[in-house]
Amino acid sequence: MAAREVDHRAPEPPYRQIAADLAADIERGDLAPGRPLPSEKELTELYGVARETARRALALLRERGLIYTVTGRGSYVTEPAEQTGEGDGRADA
Amino acid sequence: MAAREVDHRAPEPPYRQIAADLAADIERGDLAPGRPLPSEKELTELYGVARETARRALALLRERGLIYTVTGRGSYVTEPAEQTGEGDGRADA
DNA sequence: CTGCATTTGTGCGTATGTATG
DNA sequence: ACATACATACGCACAAATGCA
16 A cells, blocks of 8 residues: 655644544544554554654544554454443454 | 652553652642642653653643643643533544 | 564653743 | 743664464
8 A cells, every 4th residue: 555644744743644544544444443553663664753653643543432452462443332331342353 | 849759660650650649749739729730851850750751640640630731831730620621622533 | 381573561862843931 | 032841753772461383
């Protein structure tokens, strides 16, 4: 896929641009519930940003309840049923 | 006030220790509503930590609604009246 | 169980931009 | 213009959790 990029001249900071980009992927269904998002490392390569920037983007999506993160594994798209109550969800894959 | 310090050997990360420390100050009334908290720079010197660490501690208190931050000014203890009517500038979708 | 690779968590140092006074 | 302070960003390092051979 084409390397996504951020506009450093835009008023929106890169980390928000990335968050909006990923959020759009989820909305669009490009990233379905239960599926993993790109790792922080991949995001840095994909968008050409620092890890801090990638982490901020993920933190934003986490705050919105769009994703959840597991240490040592990665971030996953929250399933609609989980958005109203934190916990683990093991719907089939 | 005595130079607070963090225990890098403790399971609780420094930024949480600092946040708990400051939260205790607020609870205790040592830091009254409307009063400013130590600046990030002061926190780094007071606890001997990096700026990011100090910022994380403040971010934690901010999330809990215990304090609010004003760009170019500093962080202040939230007044009880404000805690029930929070309205941060986070207009985003 | 042990070792390794991957991924996230945390910490430190620094630089630039913006806002306030 | 200057000092102070926060926001964002980059680089680096090590620790902890996870998964797998």
